[in-house]
Amino acid sequence: MLEISIAPEVVTTIAGFPVTNTILVMGVIFLITIVIAIIVKRRISVHKPATGVAGIMEFFVEVFLDFIDSITSDHRKSIRIFPIVATIFLIVLLSNLVELVPGLGSIGIWEFHGGETILVPFIRSMSADLNFTLVVAVFAMASVQVMGMRFLKVGPYLGKFFVAPWKKPFLIGTFVGLLEFMSEFSKILSFTFRLFGNIFAGEVLLAVMGFLSPFLAPLPFLFLELFVGFVQALVFATLTIVFLSMATTAHDHEEEHAPRADYSHATFGGKPGGVAAMNGQAPQS
Amino acid sequence: MSEMLTKLGIDWRLFIAQLVNFLILFGILRAFAWKPIIMALEDRRAKIKKGLHDAEKAKQQVKDLEKEREAVLSEARAEAMAIIEKADQKASALSQEKIQTTQNEIEKRMEEAKEQIKGERTASYNALKQDLAKLISSATGKIVESMDSKSHDALIESAIKDLSAE
Numbered sequence: 062m063l064e065i066s067i068a069p070e071v072v073t074t075i076a077g078f079p080v081t082n083t084i085l086v087m088g089v090i091f092l093i094t095i096v097i098a099i100i101v102k103r104r105i106s107v108h109k110p111a112t113g114v115a116g117i118m119e120f121f122v123e124v125f126l127d128f129i130d131s132i133t134s135d136h137r138k139s140i141r142i143f144p145i146v147a148t149i150f151l152i153v154l155l156s157n158l159v160e161l162v163p164g165l166g167s168i169g170i171w172e173f174h175g176g177e178t179i180l181v182p183f184i185r186s187m188s189a190d191l192n193f194t195l196v197v198a199v200f201a202m203a204s205v206q207v208m209g210m211r212f213l214k215v216g217p218y219l220g221k222f223f224v225a226p227w228k229k230p231f232l233i234g235t236f237v238g239l240l241e242f243m244s245e246f247s248k249i250l251s252f253t254f255r256l257f258g259n260i261f262a263g264e265v266l267l268a269v270m271g272f273l274s275p276f277l278a279p280l281p282f283l284f285l286e287l288f289v290g291f292v293q294a295l296v297f298a299t300l301t302i303v304f305l306s307m308a309t310t311a312h313d314h315e316e317e318h319a320p321r322a323d324y325s326h327a328t329f330g331g332k333p334g335g336v337a338a339m340n341g342q343a344p345q346s
Numbered sequence: 347m348s349e350m351l352t353k354l355g356i357d358w359r360l361f362i363a364q365l366v367n368f369l370i371l372f373g374i375l376r377a378f379a380w381k382p383i384i385m386a387l388e389d390r391r392a393k394i395k396k397g398l399h400d401a402e403k404a405k406q407q408v409k410d411l412e413k414e415r416e417a418v419l420s421e422a423r424a425e426a427m428a429i430i431e432k433a434d435q436k437a438s439a440l441s442q443e444k445i446q447t448t449q450n451e452i453e454k455r456m457e458e459a460k461e462q463i464k465g466e467r468t469a470s471y472n473a474l475k476q477d478l479a480k481l482i483s484s485a486t487g488k489i490v491e492s493m494d495s496k497s498h499d500a501l502i503e504s505a506i507k508d509l510s511a512e
Contacts, residue, residue: 068355078359087367094371098378105382107389122383140384144376152371192360196368 065265069190070181072170082183083190090155090187125150132299133306138212142305145204149197150298153256156187157290160264161283188260188293191253198252201301202245209308217311248304252297259293479509 069081097114104115111119125147129139162184170181187193209218222242224234263286270279482505493501 066355067353069360078363079357081360084360084363087364091367091371095374098374102378102382105386107386107393118379119383119387122380123387126384126387140388143384144372144380147380148372148375151375152368187364190360190364191354191356193364193368195356195361196364199365200368200372 065268067191067261069185069192072181072183081190082181082185083187083193086156086159086184086187087193090152090159093155094152122147129302132302133309138306138309142208142302142309145201145208145305146298146301149201149301150294153188153197153297154291154294156193157260157294158287159184160186160189160260160267160286160290186260186264188256188290189264191257194253194257195249197256197297198249201252201297201304202249205301205304205308206245208305212309213311218308252300256293256297259289263289475509 069083071079071081072085073080097118100113101111101115101118104111104113105119110116122143126139126143129143129146130136133139133142168183170183206218209221212218222238222245224230224238226232226235228234230237263282266282267279267286270282486501486505
């Protein structure tokens with residue numbers, strides 16, 4: 062009989078640590094990503110466009126950077142938030158596409174759980190595991206806070222949330238600030254369950270269709286899930302860009318009091334002098 | 347609360363494991379993929395921008411050179427015109443002068459010739475006069491021989507008077 066479990070199934074236990082099937086898949090994606098990264102590092106060159114995997118990555122970066130530019134409309138800011146957003150997009154996309162891998166939910170080992178034998182599959186999309194979606198959501202929102210503090214400096218950034226009750230809109234401003242502070246946490250939840258819900262639903266849908274009619278019938282749904290997986294990754298990344306863009310932009314009325322932080326000399330990976338210095342040219346004033 | 351989380355499959359150990367995995371992936375991707383690609387792209391972008399700028403500059407330079415060439419050419423043309431004009435003037439002045447001197451020469455020569463002719467005429471006239479006087483005197487001598495000395499002298503006188511009056 063078809064078994065549907067919200068929690069990822071535990072394949073085996075190593076020294077008390079439950080190794081779930083999503084951890085296994087994460088390991089595979091980990092390896093794939095590292096291989097891609099190493100290939101890119103080796104093949105990328107300033108003088109001519111790369112080919113093969115590195116070329117695909119280069120194309121992806123160019124398109125995605127333009128996409129971020131269209132949202133932030135600030136190229137330097139785009140470059141600074143790019144690693145965060147691109148990592149989220151790539152990993153989420155890869156993990157979403159795992160649900161299309163043949164053998165999902167059907168290849169596994171039989172285990173005894175509470176007196177009955179159930180099939181524990183080896184492959185399960187990481188996005189259908191709340192642990193993983195929560196990790197990505199927490200990472201996204203944490204980086205939003207960090208980037209906000211870096212761009213606006215800590216004081217003005219926190220000033221968005223904590224407004225003294227004796228300031229201009231008085232208690233209303235304080236209340237709105239607290240609401241915004243709460244919404245930062247609710248964003249984590251919405252991120253988590255949006256991705257989980259979509260991909261888990263897709264997995265269940267595919268499993269059910271495959272169970273009911275193994276041939277042809279699941280085909281349209283496979284295409285649908287391919288699309289959904291891409292769209293969900295894009296939605297996750299886009300929302301992160303939007304939140305980052307919002308967090309790194311000062312409030313209108315605050316700009317008079319606290320000038321916007323100067324990020325023309327922003328660091329990328331810790332190198333002083335910003336992107337311009339990284340490229341070996343003087344920053345434009 | 348914790349029961350609900352367990353039912354949803356949230357396990358802090360798994361969470362930590364996934365978080366660590368994700369952060370490592372983020373670090374690796376940032377160092378090995380995103381940074382080199384973005385650096386290459388930005389470099390290429392800057393290079394293309396510079397190339398376009400240079401091309402524009404070169405175009406402008408060519409235009410400027412063309413303009414300069416045109417200016418130099420027109421200046422040279424004007425100069426050549428001026429030189430030709432000057433030469434023309436000089437030549438005409440020279441020929442005028444030449445004509446003048448030639449005319450002068452001719453006039454001088456004519457004057458000389460006239461003088462000479464006049465001199466020769468006077469000389470021949472004098473000679474003729476002497477001859478005539480001789481002839482007359484010899485002719486008259488013959489006549490006078492047959493005359494007295496008084497009328498003879500008077501005749502000579504009047505003859506000489508006539509001759510010199512002529």
